[in-house]
Amino acid sequence: MFMILGYPAPLMFGQLLLGLINGAFYALLSLGLAVIFGMLNIVNFAHGALFMLGAFVAWGLLNFLGINYWAALILAPLVVGAFGVVLEKAFISRLYKLDHLYGLLLTFGLALVIEGLARNEFGSSGVPYPIPSILQGAANLGFMFMPIYRGWVVLASAIMCLITWLVIEKTSIGATLRAATENAPLVQAFGINVPRMITLTYAGGVALAAFAGVLAAPIYSVNPNMGANFIITVFAVVVIGGMGSILGSIVTGFGLGVIEGLTKVFYPQGSSVVIFVVMVIVLLVRPAGLFGKGA
Amino acid sequence: MLEVRGLNSWYGESHILHGVDFDVKEGEVVTLLGRNGAGKTTTMKSIMGLVPRREGSVTFKGAETIDLRSDLIARAGIALCPEERGIFASLSVTENLMLPPVIAPGGLDLATIYALFPNLKDRAGSQGTKLSGGEQQMLAIARILRTGAKLLLLDEPTEGLAPVIVQQIGRTIREIKKRGFTVLLVEQNFRFAATVADRHFVMEHGRVIDMIPNHDLAANMDKLHTYLGV
Ligand SMILES: Nc1ncnc2c1ncn2[C@@H]1O[C@H](COP(=O)(O)OP(=O)(O)OP(=O)(O)O)[C@@H](O)[C@H]1O
Ligand SMILES: [Mg+2]
Secondary structure: OOEEOOEEHHHHHHHHHHHHHHHHHHHHHHHHHHHHHHHHOOOOOOHHHHHHHHHHHHHHHHHHHOOOHHHHHHHHHHHHHHHHHHHHHHOHHHHOOOOHHHHHHHHHHHHHHHHHHHHHHHOOOOEOOOOOHHHOOEEEOOOOEEEHHHHHHHHHHHHHHHHHHHHHHHOHHHHHHHHHHHHHHHHHHOOOOHHHHHHHHHHHHHHHHHHHHHHHOOOOOEOOOHHHHHHHHHHHHHHHHOOOOHHHHHHHHHHHHHHHHHHHHHOHHHOOOHHHHHHHHHHHHOOOOOOOOOO | OEEEEEEEEEEOOEEEEEEEEEEEOOOOEEEEEEOOOOOHHHHHHHHHOOOOEEEEEEEEOOEEOOOOOHHHHHHHOEEEEOOOOOOOOOOEHHHHHHOOOOOOOOOOOHHHHHHHOHHHHHOOOOEHHHOOHHHHHHHHHHHHHOOOOOEEEEEOOOOOOOHHHHHHHHHHHHHHHHOOOEEEEEOOOHHHHHHHOOEEEEEEOOEEEEEEEHHHOHHHHHHHHHHHOO
């Protein structure tokens, strides 16, 4: 059998792919967190719950309305984004004048409520969501067989990250967003409705989480814990990338997914903690994170 | 065009403005002079809705703005060039220039702006805060000339700049006055102020204590020296 560094190549590539898939979710989730943190200055602990909600909305659309996966990929983020508008207007916007800690506690509470309601309704084991038919099966890449759906997840996540990055870095809307992140009162004094922009930014960030949730639905069973399972690792990714850094969250998300996957090959016992080890090292060497600006 | 009556402002517990009264007529260039800490910047910010608490009356084109949010005041046609310039580090020069939305017709077009400030064209792609102090000041002024706002609040645009750049800013102010803009200018340097302004208001301890028309400035030099402590 073909070997790399003394390990069987298929094992290596298999774990690499798994790592990329996890990385795809880390990237999308930490990207949304970064966008929200930059503008609202709160750490959105409800992010995992809204990721889960995205998966459940996709499941509901399919089972109650017969709306397929492709439409859900657009509709579920819109639905969850609209829910985000309500959350921001009703709760989060009341906390901007207070310490960050209040935003963290509030969104943590929201996460518990949303996940609790889902558990109450669906139980802990969750519900299945089928892989759309054209993405079923596996492709022979020569060196390995790749389940097509998993390849699609990596691709879709990369495209969505790229689009988000382009919007923020290259468009005038993105320029306004960056400016408001730096100095919101001045941007408002130029005639821009900053409170509305903050609401829409929150909606956009959670819509990204919901998009990730729909991508995740056919891989993991759609269940109330799916967000909580991811979110702790995602927070580590955000810290490593640098709070609020857009590019940082994308690169770090994919990169750490791969590192985690490879650790499963070389030192399986370490795979569940490797990201946190990286986090500790990064915090010691560069407290602002790899891509963070200043302290 | 702008009438300020009994304007009071606070930062938290500190009561900074104690009944500021003055007015600016359409097409005028008017200065606020006064020592450090007199409340000139606070007056500008209060007009723009950028202080935590303000009372009294600020009418613009006859409409009361004292209870408006700053974005609505901007959309009524007032634009601020802040004392600290407010150039955004995460935006390029062009992005900084294009950031304020156009709120009315009648602003300068890009060609005119680049003719007034050629440096901005040469440095279009640079990071905003990589510009020199003088260039950043030009960018901060240029940015509000585009929007169509007819009343421009310029807070110490010449502060800390070389004489040649001060002259360029002086030319710019005379040019925009010719084009019908109205300017409220904060200045420490009344020699510069005298070259551009129609009237001067003198502030002290959060009040306007005197008004001197520009053509009476020479006759009032002694008084002015006392006010400004120079
Ligand atoms: N953000 C703030 N919080 C509390 N007090 C402030 C704040 N900004 C200004 N002040 C106080 O308000 C007073 C007036 O300040 P302001 O900046 O309006 O003065 P100024 O006339 O513009 O002075 P300068 O010529 O130095 O720019 C000062 O006593 C200052 O200490
Ligand atoms: Mg000042």
